[in-house]
Amino acid sequence: MALRLSFDGGAGKVTGSNFLIEGDRGKVLIDCGIEQGADFSRAHVYGPFPYDVKTINALVVTHAHLDHVGRIPKLVKDGFRGKIYMTPPTCDLAELILYDSVGILSEEANTHGRAPLYEKEDVDRAFSLVEALDYHVEKEVAPGLSVYLRNTGHILGSASVRIKDEAGVAIALTGDIGNSPSPLLPDWEPVSDADAIVMESVYGDRLHPAQQRRVELLRDTLAKAITRGGTILIPAFSLERTQLMLYELSNFFEAGDLPKIPVFLDSPLAIRVTEVYEKWGLKYFKPAAEDEMKREGSIFEFPFLKQTRSYEESIAIEETPNPKMIIAGAGMSHGGRIGHWEARYLPDPTTTLFIVGYQAPGTPGRRMMEGASSVRLVNSEIKIKAKVEKLEGWSAHADRDELLKFAEASLTDKRVKTIFTALGEPLAERFLAQRIHDYLGARAIVPEVDQTWEITKDSAKRV
Ligand SMILES: [Zn+2]
Known part of the structure; x- marks a missing residue:
């Protein structure tokens, strides 16, 4: 057989x-x-x-x-x-x-x-x-x-x-x-x-850095980016990466580790995925995270997190003054709302772009990670004056x-x-x-x- x-x-x-x-x-x-x-x-x-x-x-x-x-x-x-x-x-x-x-x-x-x-x-x-x-x-x-x-x-x-x-x-x-x-x-x-x-x-x-180190590195790099005063862009996969980011951000803000700035979750898909995480968390998370959910209710939300579902809510993000943070897909900048925000903010030297995941060869994300001075987004060539921070270990x-x-x-x-x-x-x-x-x-x-x-x-x- x-x-x-x-x-x-x-x-x-x-x-x-x-x-x-x-x-x-x-x-x-x-x-x-x-x-x-x-x-x-x-x-x-x-x-x-x-x-x-x-x-x-x-x-x-x-x-x-x-x-x-x-x-x-x-x-x-x-x-x-x-x-x-x-x-x-x-x-x-x-x-x-x-x-x-x-x-x-x-x-x-x-x-x-x-x-x-x-x-x-x-x-x-x-x-x-x-x-x-x-x-x-x-x-x-x-x-x-x-x-x-x-x-x-x-x-x-x-x-x-x-x-x-x-x-x-x-x-x-x-x-x-x-x-x-x-x-x-x-x-x-x-x-x-x-x-x-x-x-x-x-x-x-x-090798990835140790889990503890990756959290410290995220916190310190975010603190620096907030001090620079611009927009912080996090292209993130809607599934898992976004929920991990929200979880850590909620911990940082709750502990007073970062100044409170507006955070936009600008992805209808990521918002719905987060709802699925909330739905199944008590059955499929590890016991420590289940306990946290039982204690706190949501472990992904914090008071100045704004979830922008509609197109109108999304474009209105621009009216919020810097510093602010935008988390959106696609994770390799190959589509989705993040492309719009990258085209808008990457030419600005106060912007910080966070790369927090695997970037496949041929994607705009991979080119930015490798230090390209410009990248093709939403049908035009965009100059990159922003600081690009690659954070390891979030895979x-x-x-x-x-x-x-x-x-x-x-x-x-x-x-x-x-x-x-x-x-x-x-x-x-x-x-x-x-x-x-x-x-x-x-x-x-x-x-x-x-x-x-x-x-x-x-x-x-x-x-
Ligand atoms: Zn996978």
Whole structure:
């Protein structure tokens, strides 16, 4: 008995997660993400899936980031009719993220003069197939194939998926692994009950500063930026990063660590995501954060935080005198309201731009992080006179030592024989594989996209 594992996306790349697992009688997809930072005319995003979507029995989703869910509506549009499984918080978050992406995709399509990747009706259809599956429940999702989800501490609802056939051959796919300990989420759980693991390696070759240090650095850099008197811009992913920022800001202001300045959460999506965090916090946060919620009610709000939902509220932010802070998406400055504010404020030398997350190659965020003197935003070339502050450690991803710890913890039962390092840039994947081999003595493989591997209880070999 064997399982076949195909890397249809997410090998040699951080984004575009898409793996196919085939047993003797059933086929299951893990994630159906979109490649980000990609030119939207690329065949890989718009082209057909490399498998017959009509023959797939089920899709299991690790978490609600677009690079893990972004092509689900296309999958359904192309004929997929199986069930889609995800944790209850992921159901809510994926719904917000996918309906939000409809507008972005239609804008992209107009720019490139082509049909959008999918439309609202496709998202409606996709959600008619969704079924919530909680952590730690074994569930048969396809003939002869069962799955089991564990927490990965990456974002609210994030899960690793262990998939097992009738003979007990099992593969675990981690999705993204969290930067544990998080102030909000429980730590990741290892996956030792599989014959092979596909693990993420975004930061496979880099270290984050310690959690305590990152909070101090954020506080001190914010204090300096406030003293400079300009606008503070924080492009932040709506999901998790924004909630972490709000949580820390609320702590700073409550403790009197920063002068009180107006803070705008200028993102309808981030506002709604924060509501989902509030909804599920008491069930899925770590105990300390749950206690804080029970004591304080909201742990993301503070008195001079203004949430701007409508367009009118958003443009009125300009009337508020400096210093002020604007948190908005997109996280890599590749769209959303932040682009408007960057175009308005980056030419001003009193502005401070905070970079708090991974910036994919080719995005405006990556160019600004690398020190470009100008950047193309909202269809014009914008001079950058602002101070750009790059703050490390805010990633929702484990760093290289944490990834190694995850691998080590998963190897303790001596069952896992092969670890594939995926979902990273090629250098990071190779670096992590080398360290797993050198430090833990395990077989580590850097897979390539479109490869298929056969996994048995004793071996993993390419087919
Ligand atoms: Zn993710």
